Amino acid sequence: MQENVSDPLVGTLVDNRYAIKSKLARGGMSTVYLAEDQRLERDVALKVLHPHFSADESFVGRLGREAKAAAKLSHPHVVGVLDQGNDGHTTYLVMEYIKGHTLRDVITDKGALPPRLALALIDPVVEGLAAAHAAGFIHRDVKPENVLIADDGRIKVGDFGLARAVTTSTSSGALIGTVAYLSPELVLGRPADARSDVYSVGIMLYEMLTGKQPFGGDVPIQVAYQHVNSTVGPPSALVPGLAAEVDELVQWCTANDPENRPVDGSALLQELRHIRTNLTDSELDLQPPAALGAPHRGLPGTAGLPGTADQSAGPSHTEFIPHISNQTSVMPAGRPAPPPYQPAGNATAARNPTPAPRTGHTLTPPGEDDSPAWAPAPPALSKRAQRKADKDEEKARARAAATPARSLREGNPRRRGILWIIVLVIAALLATGAGWFFGMGPGAAAAIPAVANRTVAEAQQLLSDAGFRSTTSDVFDDAVPSGRVVGSDPQAGAEIRKFQPVSLLVSKGPQLYPLPQLTAGSLDEAKSALNAAGMALGKVTEQFDEEASAGTVLSQDPAAGTPARRGTAVAMVVSKGPEPIAVPSVVGKTENQAVDAIEAAGLKAEVAKDEVFDRKVPEGAVVSQSPANGTLTRGGTVTLTISKGPRMVEVPSFIGKQAGEAEQALRKLGFDVRLNKVLGGFFGTVRDQDPVDTEVPEGSVITLTVV
Known part of the structure; x- marks a missing residue:
């Protein structure tokens, strides 16, 4: 959406090429305008x-x-x-113009999104x-404002490279980024990698759901503090019924320690698509409750932290924030923490303790076990863990029901002793066999050797x-030649039992795609x-x-339909239009000479129907041409006007008259006069x-003898 705000740059021409039409948006580092590239005639x-960035020569060079690279x-x-x-x-970047809206507009307009829509939007x-x-x-600087959604449905991520250039140009006491989506390591000034982007994606997905x-907080430093010292709660705390897999995905992306997040966007993409495939339609189409439209007062576990006041998901601008200094604090002396809670009874009692006051502890009645009267409540189980615990409990009850409470016949002691000896011998043999199996036999653990870039046989x-x-399975790979091993699953160096199978990933070479047809269209269409x-x-x-x-693609290399790998560069020859031809000057030449000269230049000669008198150009020669100069394209027309020669004029007699009067009259008739x-x-x-009383060509010389 364009902002109708007066701006001194609107209506100007930048670098003699980019005509600024209107202002689109303004952020913490720059202002974005809609402009026309006058050279290529496109938006x-x-x-x-902003000026303070443009004045920094080192930053401008780094931005370039x-x-x-981007x-x-x-x-x-x-x-x-x-x-x-x-x-x-004026320092500027020119980027592809995406006509449409941003993900921020979608969140602002719709609020919480169903999981199907949220996962579909985050996938690209x-x-x-x-x-x-x-x-x-x-x-x-991943945030909804940098996710652009075109009117035709295309989704693109913008602003690559700018945040990095600004971050490396600022002092060590500040960093650049949008505080609502900033990863803990960036807040603390530590090196960032792909996992920092993954964290921002997790925050963005939480907001979409x-x-x-x-x-949230009144000032950016409060939000930054929470990124470092708090954990992101499960979205299902605000959207009841949300699938446990979606909760786990969000919390995996937003783990405080980068080591506990997906290693990069590719790893996250695989898990994201796996979840989208395995969720049921009812889980994907879950509609967020209407209560989400009302402000909330923070998530569970955030009470007392700075910045947990009510907030809304308004636009997030890129801001400078100072680094947080985590100082050592002295905790007040108090009574020792109670030991961990040990539940009495079966698993059901452990998961369903007797309701107690909301103090974070449960009360165990005295005499039931040796644990203290007050013990910490067991942590809440995720849905996936809860289902597993229920299955384990059912199996335990089944085993308990199948075990008799007492024997029907006691037997004699001697027989029981022999049985015990047999049992012990069998147990010893089993232990020895198990020791061999797991120590040196097929059950022994061993590290998988490195097999990359080897033949399958090797x-x-x-x-x-x-x-x-x-076993072997074929995969596409751009770097490893066809027929050689890309790697193994599990990976080289992993320790597994020898009886577990190892899959060799054999390269089929790069995955090839047919090149599109680019000729006959415009250069912009070819780029798209x-x-x-x-x-x-x-x-x-x-x-x-x-x-x-002009601007039409004439040819491409490689040709359309040629199989090529992703990222292959395609060269193109683009038309500049017909070649301009200089118009030759043929005035004064004969008609035939003029026509030959014009046609030799690749142009077409056309003779005007009406000829004209001309006192200086002889009959049959070219008096004028149109155009007289400049350029035409091949086959252009030059119109020629032919001379009829000078006009014939009757010469009257001025004998006996005064010479001045005669000379004046003769000159009016178009003659030259010579006095003798x-x-x-x-x-x-x-x-x-001389001559007198006869017709002569206009412009002839009349001689007057004067006494």
Whole structure:
């Protein structure tokens, strides 16, 4: 949505190329405008940095390097970086213009989303981040405002590279980012990696499912404190009935320790799609309760923390925040903490303790066991753990029911002694066999050897020598040649029992996709087709073409339909339109000469029907042409006007008249006059005239003899 706010840059031309139409948005680092690229005649998003960033030469240089790197990232779910430059005090980035709205608009409009919609919206975001992580990029500022949803349904992640450039340009006492989605390690000033983006995705998914951000506060530092010192609660606390798998996904992404999160976007994408596939329709279509539209007062477990006041999921701007200093605190002396609760009775009693005052403890009646009167309440079980505990309890009850309470016949002691000896011998044999099985036999644990980049036969032999059985499965791989082993499942170095199978992943080579047809369309259409196919734009060459209009793609290399791997660069030849031809000048030449010269230049000559008199151009020669100069395209028409020569004029006699009068009259008739004065022409009278009383060409010389 465009902002109708007056701005001095609106209506100006940046770098003699980008005409700014309107202001789209303003953030903590830059202002975004809708502009027209006048060279390519297309709309683009022009991000202009705030003046204090543009004045920093080191930052501008770093931004240029980040922009060049981000421009190489071509993916259907990542906003493309098209250009970067400086125009005086204006530093700008040119990005692909996505006409539509942002994920923030969706959350603001709809509030909490059903799981099906939330997971469908987050899927392309994670896919785009996975591609970026694989290429070595980290976003650092993932938030709903940077997720763009086009009117045709395409979803893209924007602003790659900008947060990194600003972060590395600021002092060590501050960092850049949107505090509501900032990972704990970024708050603490520690190095960030792909797992920091994963954390931000988890916060964003929490907000999509609940309509609320997990942490809030009056000032950014309060929110940052909670990211470091609190844990994100399960979304089901606000949306009852939400699937346990969705809770676990959100809490896996938002773990405080990066080691407990998915390693990158690719790992998260696999789990996300696994969950979407395995949830039932009722779980996916769960409608959030209407009560979610009302403000809430914080999540369970956040009472007393800074910033747990009521909040709404309003727009989040990128902000500077200071690092948090975690100082050592002295805890007040008190009585020792009670020992862990040991439940008396069966598992059901442990999971369902007697209701007690809401003090966080349960009261065990004296005399039932040796535990203290007050003990901590057992932690709440997740839905998945609760179902497993129920099954274990049912099995335990079945075993207890199948075991007789007492024997029907006691037997004699001697027989029981023999039986005990037999039992002990059998137990010893079993123990010895088990020791061999798990110590040196097939049950022994061993590390899987490294088999990557080996032939299948070599890898199978290595696994056989290590005592493992192996199977093979084919996978696509861009780096490992076809027929060689990519790796193993489990991975090399993992310790498993030798009787467990190991799967060898054998490369089928890179996965190839047919290149799209790019010719006959415009360059912008070709770029969109490449982007949709996951291919990259190669070298673009321009040449003149007599038939194709300017901007039309004439050819591509490799050709359409050629199998190619993702990211293959496709070179294109683009038309500059018909070649301009200089119009030759043929004025004064004969008609035939003029026509030959014009046709030799690749143009068409056309002779005007009406000829004209001309005193200087002889009959049959070209008097004028249209156009007289400039350029035309091949086959353009030049119109020629032919001369009829000078006009024939009757010469009257001026003999006996004064020379001045005669000269003036003759010149009006278009003649040149020459005076031949005899004896100085004292009387000024015309004595003789040549020619006289006859028709001569206009412009002829009339000689007057004056006495």
